[in-house]
Amino acid sequence: MAAVDIVLINPGDRKQVYQGLGVELAAIEPPFWVAVIAAYLRQEGFRVAIIDANAENSAPAETAQRAAALQPLLSCVVVYGSHPSASTQNMTIAGAICRALTAESAGRVALSGLHPSALPERTMREEAIDFVVEGEGPDTLRTLLGELAAPAPDLSRVPGLWYREGELLRSTPRAPLISDLDRYLPIAAWDLLPMHVYRAHNWHCFDDIGHRSPYGAVYTSLGCPYNCIFCCINAPFGKPGIRYRSPERVVEEIALLANDYGVKNLKIVDELFVLKEQHYMAIVDGIIERGLDLNIWAYARVDTIKTANLARMKQAGINWLALGIESASPDVRDGADKRMQARDIKEVVRSIREQGIRIIGNFIFGLPDDTRETMEETLQLAMELNCEFINFYCAMAYPGSRLYDLAVEQGWELPVAWHGFSQHGYDMLPLPTRTLAAREVLQFRDDAFHRYFANPVYLDMVEQAFGAGVREHLVEMSATRLKRKLLGN
Incomplete structure (x- = not known):
């Protein structure tokens, strides 16, 4: 060769x-x-x-x-x-x-x-x-x-x-950040990848779970203007901040993935897509104008959702929004520097679902100010919201995050091997809180996962929305208990 x-x-x-x-x-x-x-x-x-x-x-x-x-x-x-x-x-x-x-x-x-x-x-x-x-x-x-x-x-x-x-x-000193993404960075070299191999998450395709491929991903921005204590996303960039591609270039790439590679299931990989209204709505309008048939998911914050835009987003194929709710406790969120503006979480979730958009709720257990009571409040909020899917995470000291710096400073135990930073791994080792040991946080998270997905109210909602096959799929999924070294299994 x-x-x-x-x-x-x-x-x-x-x-x-x-x-x-x-x-x-x-x-x-x-x-x-x-x-x-x-x-x-x-x-x-x-x-x-x-x-x-x-x-x-x-x-x-x-x-x-x-x-x-x-x-x-x-x-x-x-x-x-x-x-x-x-x-x-x-x-x-x-x-x-x-x-x-x-x-x-x-x-x-x-x-x-x-x-x-x-x-x-x-x-x-x-x-x-x-x-x-x-x-x-x-x-x-x-x-x-x-x-x-x-x-x-x-x-x-x-x-x-x-x-x-x-x-x-x-x-040597870092290279300056690329200021003009359109000028310097062309459309990704999809022709060099095994595009037939990629597949979407199971939940992303609940409407058609037998067809998770082809699967594509596109970025519309780099970086994040926020500085949450648990996040390391800005490590390559050196500081919080966000830079945008032009909506025209983004839509051009989405059309290429759809037309040349048959991609329908699409992830927008931005850390926060639903932020700058002028930017994301121009992309939404461009997708609609091209008549593309897509099943898209993207990240948003509860306090960046604008109800007036949701119907148009759904029309463009944005069928799923991932919301970083993190905790039911404002004090716990504030302690993690989430900087979430006062919004009624339940009302925002209701307004999204009214437009037919499904929700992945993201929650974190074991943030620095968490107690057993606040973690239980978070689980109860998740079950009350009854999102179509959830991710339950443990707070981890990812290198590049401020939690990592704090963990090193405080001498907290960290995973011995790098794969111990995997949320689902056998060697996973979360952080302790001021009142809870790491083992207690992990046990709560794993139990919460099964409490949520075995909840009859949730399973009934899923069956009504997606059919009996997806319900059976989720019952089988929740029967898979992760093995954890920390928990002795």
Whole structure:
């Protein structure tokens, strides 16, 4: 096979991260940021290949052999993920891939992404790599490839790079954030990905659960203006903030996914899509004007929902909104710096559902000010809202978040292995609160999951909305008890 300049690798181990839930229930996400970087580098004249080891269940040795066969100057493992936790929880398998790449002499080896940007020096010291890319990545990789191809490479010219000089570690200042996303970042290189492999979450397709593929993802913005204590999403960007693509470019990419790849099920990967009304409604209008038949889900906050826009959003195919409710307690939310404006959560949920849009409610147990009583209040709120689907999380100290800095400062116990940061993993270790041990938080979360999904009121609602088949699917799902080392099972 012809040589390439760079192989971009998407790592993942669904069994390690999700246990039994990863076989059929979890999504197989297209690595949108890998595809964006690939498109940018290709636009700059480099020869690029992608190996999606996660989607293709490619073991580290096989992945490294495939990369080495391409004779790259650089193999770059991009540990990004489509949600914040996906980065750190994939570092265990990413490290194994890096060791295999080094053993196979698959060019120089780099790690890029959210986790490496959060802990660049530690990553350099612990992993079998030549470089860490700190920051967004595209400009760093472009400059690095240019230097590696030069007769006398000067790595000090590469922005956002960690490298070795003899026994010493060196680093350069981060590259500036990309200000004009449309100008510098082309439409993702979907042609380099195994598009037939990706599948949506089970809940995303409750209306047609037998057809979860094809599945696509598109970003309309980068970053988040908020700074919640539990979130690490801004680690590659260095600070809170948000930058937008033009609605026209976004709609163009959505149309390409729909028309060229047959994508109907679509995720908008923005940390917060429903924020800037002028932006998201222009995308909604563009989708409607093109007559695209889509099943979309996206993130919103309770306090960014505008009731007047919901009918138009539904018309565009936005069938699901994920709401970060986090806790029933305003004090607990304030302690996590959620900065949620006063809105009646129940009223907002009711207004969304009145327009036929389904809701995924996201809740966190074990935030710093949580007690057993406030966690029970949160569970009761979730059951009263009776959302079509919920995610119950434990508060985790993800590298790049302020909770991680606090955990290190306080000396709180953290997972020994990086995959212990997976919410569904066997080795998962949440944070304690001021009044609860980590074990108590995890036990409450796992019990809450089964209390919610076994609730007859919920199951009756699901059967009425989606049919008996989805009810049976959920009964089977909730029968899967996760094994937890911390809980002794």
